[in-house]
Amino acid sequence: MQRRKILGIAGAGAAGLAAAGAASLAMTRDETAAGTAPESAAGAVAFYGERQAGIVTPAQDRLHFVAFDVITDSRDELVDMLQDWTAAAARMTQGKDAGVYGAVGGQPEAPPDDTGEALGLPPSGLTLTIGFGPTLFRTSAGKDRFGLAAKRPAALADLPTFPRDTLDAAISDGDIGIQACAHDPQVAVHAIRNLARIGFGKVSVRWSQLGFGRTSSTSTSQATPRNLFGFKDGTANLKAEETALLDEHLWVQSGDGPSWMTGGSYLVTRKIRMLVETWDRSPLIEQETIIGRTKGVGAPLSGTAEFDEPDFTVKGDDDLPKIAVDSHVRLAHPTLNSGARLLRRGYNFVDGSDGLGRLNAGLFFMAYQRDPRKQFVPVQTALARQDALNEYIRHTSSALFACPPGLLAADDYWGRSLFA
């Protein structure tokens, strides 16, 4: 009993968390620090910990992101669902079924508590990360939807409309966002699908996005991957190992706002359609000038190696800066944005074709940060105004979520710091 007590399970009462499930959670809880990489791609990432897993966790190769609308008006129903979700998430991230598989309690007339398509598959590094959107805190028609209006952080301000935005409202925003990352898409899809199943009647899928080929490394142990423009993406990304920088740029600090977000982070998602067919017909030299880096090695045009610090003062034979003033790397660089940095965690996507003879392809951009008002918003404002890359991209969706800190005990649940 001592072990169970230490782990906070003795008093566990989370709805839907079977005793067997709680015991097995305890078994895994202290095996690895939350969010660190498992020993193999098939292994499990710890669900419990000071931070939510899936943020600084070395980026897995596949994504399924979902945004839900809350359709119940009942705060109690919403909280019950968040408790059920937490229990299922704790199980699924450890490679278990979402609930009791098969006929529940011997009732063959009941639907199964797991949809089955991940039976026999390993945990595959699955992480599930939750965030709450501005609309959850909204007062509409004089009614505070869930009594949360006073708890809305100032940093969860609606994003402004940026120049050149071509957003589709149907695939933007959302009351709740959940990021499922895994090395196996079937595992990520299974997790989101079971959360949707559990939430039936309380939430409705607003939009969802699959992604592959992570476009940013989030750990110094990872090589820099390439986006669908063929360039290395995220060379200068914040990395899990840079703990002082993470406190400065990633994690919400005590005093930043309401205490329920302390230790959390804000997530901005942007679906960025890339006009790859047009890009593919532009000369290499033009591509490199637009990005400000070489395509092969990924070196800034002022240097020779990928991790050379860009030097915007170096001029070429033509007396112009080697890194163009409207290049992507310059406009996004911290030195031009009051030092703002982001932890990017985006994925490539191809959503079939666009009916105009082109692939519907691009980047599902995701960036975690301490305060979007000081980080994403100024950087994107600069990019939207001047970036030479704009000719080849379109922002088609946008969302913002406040992602609370991690759960420390098995009787804790997603959102307790907010709803308690």
Added chain:
Amino acid sequence: MQRRKILGIAGAGAAGLAAAGAASLAMTRDETAAGTAPESAAGAVAFYGERQAGIVTPAQDRLHFVAFDVITDSRDELVDMLQDWTAAAARMTQGKDAGVYGAVGGQPEAPPDDTGEALGLPPSGLTLTIGFGPTLFRTSAGKDRFGLAAKRPAALADLPTFPRDTLDAAISDGDIGIQACAHDPQVAVHAIRNLARIGFGKVSVRWSQLGFGRTSSTSTSQATPRNLFGFKDGTANLKAEETALLDEHLWVQSGDGPSWMTGGSYLVTRKIRMLVETWDRSPLIEQETIIGRTKGVGAPLSGTAEFDEPDFTVKGDDDLPKIAVDSHVRLAHPTLNSGARLLRRGYNFVDGSDGLGRLNAGLFFMAYQRDPRKQFVPVQTALARQDALNEYIRHTSSALFACPPGLLAADDYWGRSLFA
């Protein structure tokens, strides 16, 4: 020179096939038999061989399928493009760039001959499989598009409209279909995207589909995977090792029709939307009755183990057949379809959400066969009329392609048996 001569490279004149490329193709050609699995998931599958790779090749985990409309009216341009495609496909399947990377011939003003996003990635088991659709052979407004009308096989008859079909013409059919399968989606996407790039001005992307979690094993070395209904799928699939059955059911035999298809196979693709939310709320017993198999083990309801042969005569206590007469497994079974069998090679898909609060999820069904008129058409007719599963599925796209035999020498090209 002897080695080059044997490999048929001495006289190679295929457009776009650089000498360096040809030499390296020769290096890899006799290392493995075409289409067999590489030693690791990162390895290469041989491109050249009697059969096209990607049919009996043990099914890789990821799919990018594309259907092109041919937009040029010039037969010569089409043939040139097929030669360029072949050279690029031979390179990419071996883990090389599609063409010379970087500034072509030292011309910095030229676009690169490879889009770059797969730089540094291993071959990842990539296979590229081509097929020609009925519309390529069509005579329209009295004009035989490419002089192929007389070469159209009778087996390439337009598929009939099946009961319950809800097809979207915009994502159906196509003049040319290409299946890219790989263990890394970035590699599969890179391959299709570069073929589209090479075909610019000659072909236009009509539709494309990404898939994951292969839903059928095509080799006895593979475990049976699960579809998004949570059931094992493809237990009774034709397998690569069943060579006599493959000659009977998969490969076009001499005398079956025009000789250019001898050794090839016909591919039917069907995008099947699954109403997973409705399915997930149906009782386990109902799910199992509809499929005719248990969900966990995958055993036919007349037996106890996955590979038990279904016995449709076994009755339960209620004197009704244990496997229902309208169950999926019974209606699709060879004994009820004049012995017809298919080599299925489908993948799961999730294309975001449908705007009605549901995941847009399902099965991208692909089946190779010797003659669709005797195999897919009668089986699908029976299923469309009676299958209890129809309540939970919608067929939203359909296509048919004639996939010619493999290429034996590096001066051969996709479609030569048809165009020569």
